[in-house]
Amino acid sequence: MKTALSCFNRFNLLAGLLALGLLGLAGCSDKPSGAAPEAAAKPASAPAAGAAPVSVSTVRAQQRDLPVLLTATGTVTPLTSVDVKAQVTSVVVKVLIKEGQFVKAGELMFTLDARTDEANLAKARAQLAKDNAALADARRQLARSQDLFAQKFVSQGAVDTSQAQVDALAATINADQAAIDAAMVSLSYDRITAPHAGRAGQVVVYPGSVVQANVTPLVTITQLSPIGVAYSLPQRNLTDALGALKGGGAAVTAKLADGGGSFQGRLQFVDNLVDASSGSVKAKAVFDNADNKLWPGAFVQVSQTINVLKGAVIVPEAALIQGARGTVLYTLVDGVAVSKPVKVEYAQGLDAAVSGIAAGDVVVVDGKQNVRPGVRLVERAATADKDAQKTPAAANASGADTSKPAAP
Structure with a gap:
């Protein structure tokens, strides 16, 4: 009986302690609710009070004409290439050319019996x-x-x-x-002459060889100057290419993949059919090739001017920031960073034509990853940057400040 009473008293004691603990927790959680909304209302991107200015490099947006270039991989193709064959069945008497020789139109190459x-x-x-x-x-x-x-x-x-x-x-x-x-x-x-000027390929017959009419190939004559480059145009650029073709042909630049030089030519041909599988149109440009550096079958990088953006606002492509809501960049206004959404009209190399800012606006290029709207900015001194790159140890030792306040 005493044992049962002792257990009951212990149970009552534990229950009382548990109730006191729950009351204490409730009292701790009873705090004013105004602090959380005030913290949530503060913008996450707002700069902290007294934050140090961010050092950046800037350029001014320029207004100028920007050519729209189309780049593609092309193949050098001869304008004419003929497999020379005998028109009668006979025996070769003389071979008057050598392999790789350049021949003129009408030059005698073979004689038959x-x-x-x-x-x-x-x-x-x-x-x-x-x-x-x-x-x-x-x-x-x-x-x-x-x-x-x-x-x-x-x-x-x-x-x-x-x-x-x-x-x-x-x-x-x-x-x-x-x-x-x-x-x-x-x-x-019985006198086989060159059908056109060009370079002779491999000679596959010799004096005494029997040739069959229109069957046995003798040599291939390939025209090297002028020469063509075949490539493909996207369907969206077809109208511009046809317009340039009527005006005498757009300028086309070809560069060899091995860095063998750059060549200037003109657009000569645009096919009359759009390839449904690729959405492109075949095109061909003609190059003078007086030094015979463009060789048939070689791959080249082709660039063609298909349009010119008149009076476009140009900024460095490195200044653009791609985000979930589109493309933005930072401008410097009265020493403060201002975010401006822009639309990229065309990008070429290191430049981009954009709309949304005006010519002359100061655009942030380097250091934009540390910039937020409303942050104070300072422009880096170009001379100080160069000196720091040349002698970084001396610059660190001197502790000199290489930034200057942003001009309002």
Whole structure:
């Protein structure tokens, strides 16, 4: 009985202590609620009172014309490239060119066995001489028949027969002349000349080689100057490219991938079909290539001026800040940072054409990561920055202040 009573007293004691603890917690949590809203109402981006100014470098927005460049990867393609083949089946007699040689249009490159064609030409000429003699005799017979008809010794029928014989032999003469022309054409096939000026490729036949008509390739002649560069235009730039094509062709710059130089050309061709799979249009530019540095099949970086933004406001692209709400930049107004939303019209290299600010505005470039709206700014001295880069140890030792107050 005593044991049960002792346990009951202990339970009552623990319950009382627990109740006192809960009352204490409730009293601690009973604080004024005005402090939290005041803290929440304070802007997170507002600068702290007495905060040190941020050192930045700035530039002024400029207003000038900015060319809109289209860049693409192009391939050097020859304007003409011909695989030279024999037009008759024969045997190669002479090879008059060397591999890699530059040839002129009409220059003799190969000769074939022409004995059969020369014999056919001689035969055709002999037949012409024979028929010419027969025609002369027929004309004399016609003249006699006409004299005898005038003396009424022969009938009109005899005269007509002589006239018909003369006409037939005249037609035969024309056929003989056509046969001679055909024989001369066949004979010309035995002398293979360059179809155009260019560079000869690999020669695959030698004297004594048998070539088949229109089958066996002899050499490839490729034109190197002028030469073309093929590339693709986005569909959105098609209108500008067609306009430039009507005006004599837009200027096109090509740069070799190995840094072999830059070349200037003109846009010459825009295809009449948009590729549905890529949304681009094939284009070709022509380059003089007098020094033969652009080689067929080489890859080049092509840049073409397709438009010019007149009077655009230009700022360094490094001054732009991409955020969730768009693109902004900081300007310096009366020594204080001001955030301004801008729209990027076009970016090229280190410059960007924007709208939303005016020409002459002071734009923050370096140090913008430490800037917030309303923060006081100081501009870095250009000379001090250069000296600090040259002798950083001396600058740190002297403790000199390399910043100057921002001009209002």
